[in-house]
Amino acid sequence: xxxxxxxxxxxxxxxxxxxxxxxxxxxxxxxxxxxxxxxxxxxxxxxxxxxxxxxxxxxxxxxxxxxxxxxxxxxxxxxxxxxxxxxxxxxxxxxxxxxxxxxxxxxxxxxxxxxxxxxxxxxxxxxxxxxxxxxxxxxxxxxxxxxxxxxxxxxxxxxxxxxxxxxxxxxxxxxxxxxxxxxxxxxxxxxxxxxxxxxxxxxxxxxxxxxxxxx
Numbered sequence: 001x002x003x004x005x006x007x008x009x010x011x012x013x014x015x016x017x018x019x020x021x022x023x024x025x026x027x028x029x030x031x032x033x034x035x036x037x038x039x040x041x042x043x044x045x046x047x048x049x050x051x052x053x054x055x056x057x058x059x060x061x062x063x064x065x066x067x068x069x070x071x072x073x074x075x076x077x078x079x080x081x082x083x084x085x086x087x088x089x090x091x092x093x094x095x096x097x098x099x100x101x102x103x104x105x106x107x108x109x110x111x112x113x114x115x116x117x118x119x120x121x122x123x124x125x126x127x128x129x130x131x132x133x134x135x136x137x138x139x140x141x142x143x144x145x146x147x148x149x150x151x152x153x154x155x156x157x158x159x160x161x162x163x164x165x166x167x168x169x170x171x172x173x174x175x176x177x178x179x180x181x182x183x184x185x186x187x188x189x190x191x192x193x194x195x196x197x198x199x200x201x202x203x204x205x206x207x208x209x210x211x212x213x214x215x
């Protein structure tokens with residue numbers, strides 16, 4: 001256990017974020033070891049989505065550094081993209097493709113050819129595998145987007161409000177998937193308005209670092 005605690009794979013120090021003319025937060029830090037989870041909290045506008053986008057390398061911090069094993073992610077964006085799944089508010093589902101084809105596309109992007117069927121089954125979508133995604137309900141589309149986590153491997157999961165549109169059973173499936181991912185050394189950071197039972201998870205309230213209330 002001591003070795004695990006000393007190995008902080010994914011870190012951020014002194015992070016500040018600006019959107020347009022507005023600085024959203026400053027002084028944010030985090031440190032995740034293999035198997036860790038981080039719950040991001042705070043009211044709307046406090047920067048939860050912005051921080052996840054910084055973590056994913058989709059935007060650059062105004063100040064501070066985000067690193068993987070001590071190396072800034074900005075130094076090798078392609079390597080960082082290859083190690084993560086980022087699932088935001090948009091489901092990133094192609095409506096003309098079937099559910100299985102959507103997952104096969106994502107799995108193929110990472111060289112995982114055989115993960116689609118198991119991922120559909122895991123998220124209770126195997127009966128919808130041949131349906132074009134445009135015929136899926138909002139909850140089914142959400143589950144299809146999350147099934148990407150199972151269809152192809154990635155060490156780091158970044159999830160923005162992942163329980164939106166999920167029923168109780170689907171939420172339990174997601175929580176089990178997260179627990180399994182952590183058990184095998186994966187890291188998870190997620191933004192949520194709801195209390196989620198993630199044992200041993202760290203918490204980070206962006207409200208404590210917000211500058212958006214200042215005049």
